[in-house]
Amino acid sequence: MHNYLISIVGPTAIGKTTLSIKLAKHFNTEIISADSRQFFKEMSIGTAAPSKEELKAAKHHFIHHKSIQDQYNVGEFEKEALQTLESLFKTKNIVIMVGGSGLYVDAVSKGLDYFPDVDNRIRDQLNADLESKGLPFLQEQLKLLDIKSYNSIAIDNPHRVIRALEICIGSGNPYSSFLNKDKTKRSFKTITIGLTADRDIIYNRINERVDIMIKDGLLDEVKNLIPYKSLNALNTVGYKELFNYLDGNWTLDFAISEIKKNTRRFAKRQLTWFRKDDRILWFDYETPLDTIIAELNKKFN
Template sequence: MIISEGSKRLQKQKPVICLMGPTASGKTSLAIELCQMLGGEIISVDSALIYRDMDIGTAKPSDEERSAAVHHLIDIRDPSENYSVAEFRDDAYELLEDIYQRGKWPILAGGTMLYFKALLQGIADLPATDDTIRAQVNAKLKEEGAPALHEWLKEIDPKSAERLHPNDPQRISRAIEVYLMSGKSLTQWHQEQALQKFPYDCLQVALAPQERSILHHRIEQRFDTMLQSGFLEEVEKLMARGDLSLELPSMRSVGYRQVWLYLQGEYDLEQARYRSIVATRQLAKRQLTWLRSWEEVNWIDSLSKNNCAIILKSLSNISI
């Protein structure tokens, strides 16, 4: 992407704020507060908020919240459509340029860590799967087993073979397929990805309560609020369309799958509630695991009352 000279000057004045964190940690309210203090605009980093007509179960910002601060990348896809990580990266870059051009402060806020990773660390534009090559690799797997596949990977991509467990046939197969389709190892693809430097100064903030029990309580409370706000009716309307299924990324969002199965009679409402809360807790755990391995991230407690001030102080300490 070409960054204009005007944008280069602005980006030196206004580092991008990346507000990350697990679900139900309070990112939306803090992002809005930052927008109001800094004259900013929010770019949503959430793979569920992109879908129209999925408002309650995604905890989408309310009309009042969206009038308090400009939000981008919300309601940009129908639930029947896909939206790739690469598309997010392209859209986010375009929005960053536009926000800087208008003299505003960009705030990336959300919990889809794969989106943040693609934006900040680059993305390997891996070749699409080829059915013939996949069949070839699967045949070897079936005939000789995962250890033989791992030995094959050692010959063509030793670093990936060292990284992947011998009993992980799915990832080993994919690494071999990438090499057979492109002539380049997965390691080489990732090395090229690392060269895609994020062109903006950036402050990365992780928002989460210090006690995991607090987050679990918030998740449970929020799901009960969703039920009271008409979440069942929302999923009923989506089912009634007739063109959606549980195979789509939109319907695999936490809560939607469980409520869908409840409405199909797979289990009762209490089971749907319990399974939804457990799935959301598991999502939060994965998000926290990502963040703990993240470099250059500043942790702040969701329960602190001066988080805006903490972030502003961190901004002033960035060497530009």
């Protein structure tokens, strides 16, 4: 029998964590998190990290293993995740991976694209431009240099925009021209499950989750992170909006409404990313576990 990585993807708040634990129990295995926001131990409530009970129900890897002050990127995650998988596959034929960060999911299951080294001064200048001229300036620059990337990456994420721009400028070629080249073959097979629902259901689940986060103490979590708010890890939905409230720019009600709106936009981008992969087995979020397991069993050989 081959070694299999069962990857669970889909929009935020759809129920990926719950399904991953059920499958981990069924297959007597462990879970790798590919949610790039849940890596950081200081960010728990706002990232909807698994609860203590959920972490006890199945062994997880890559949950709260880093600090927001650590430098950590997708390349390092790919390397560490592959090392963890190699170790787990010595005693298990199946491992579960769960997460809505498409780039991090793809890094493990497919491998990263190769990019040329570029002068660090280019990134420094782009960060300075972000600070002085704002994200829209960088977005327009990317639109001119690489319209394909402009239309496909998370354009509201400064880190992603700067990464694309530094490759465009440093190499003289579009960032998109380096994507989807031949990559290193994996020693395991990946079966990807996608959870979805009607848009109204997804949006309602997001709104409810944000309300629960606020009730569970998200504002206090963000208050404790004020000294670090300039860090890239905290430039994320749920945190940046409450920093605006704490800075006196917004009311609390408006900040909460912005968290909901930006999370809905994030979910839309997640679905756009994952729907590009025609190998994903899509299930309604209420599909019975037995049905999903039956479909998985058909894929094993």
